Amino acid sequence: MLEQVYLANPRGFCAGVKYAISYVDTVFENLQGETLYVRKEIVHNQRVVSEMKKRGIQFIEELNEAPDGATVIFSAHGVAPSVVEEAKRRNMRVGDATCPLVTRVHKKAKNIKDSHQIIYIAHRGHDEAIGTMGEADMFLVEEESDVENLKSQIDPNRPLTYLMQTTLSVSDTKNIVKRIEEVFPFVEHPQKDDICYATTERQEAVTTMIDSVDAMIVIGAANSSNSVRLLQLAKKTKPLSFRITGKEELNPKYFLDNQIKTVGITAGASSPQVLVDEIVSELQRHFPKAKVGLYPGSREDLMNFKLPKELLTQF
Known part of the structure; x- marks a missing residue:
């Protein structure tokens, strides 16, 4: 019977994801009814994308799916220069929500x-x-x-x-x-590696708590690289760990069959807090006596990226 649920901290949205979502929200509100296109998933999370679609934001895979002169935003993952050039040739108004890192x-x-x-x-x-x-x-x-x-x-x-x-x-x-x-012993090492702080900190949070749990639940999409890495890290020590995208994928029998008494929860950098809340509520529905709390000693993610000052005048 599940007795304890620990929440990893930091978990969920990183500064780059917050930046990208805020970028889209700001441009969409400023367009006042004009169609806004986003190339690729703004971040790798279906909940985020579906909520934007409900508001009328259009998602496309490639620029040829939008008309010439359209307003298009590039996702948090960035684009190749050839995509930028294509947008210029087609007189598109472009917003770049690429994570600064x-x-x-x-x-x-x-x-x-x-x-x-x-x-x-x-x-x-x-x-x-x-x-x-x-x-x-x-x-x-x-x-x-x-x-x-x-x-x-x-x-x-x-x-x-x-x-x-x-x-x-x-x-x-x-x-x-x-x-x-x-x-290649002649290789030159960069002054700093490129793995972002959010990826590092979320992996460290899992490493810190892994010995205190029987399994980890990783909330994130299959195409979310950082979520997949979190699961791989957890399974190295606790093979009962698993990844889900939402509460409907939870199987209470799994906890009973595997005698999981203590579980940790983390979330990939593109997973919203609402998914964490829903999954915790679902666990409490099946295991009402289970205690829920932050893992002791965890710290909050305080990093933030400011939107460009010219964003409102650009669109």
């Missing part, structure tokens, strides 16, 4: 693309990876084993460095970087 990686890529060979540690096909790799020629690495395959492609007489997708596993990435260093 992703934008920082784009700028680094542009600054070094003529001077360095670049290894990009990322997940193939992820929206952030597609956008970043559009900035320069890069060698994509997903696993340690991929590093070996680059031996015949990288010129030892040219400078080499690496960049990272912001939502990767901290521990896994360290192992990949170590392997890059072993295979």
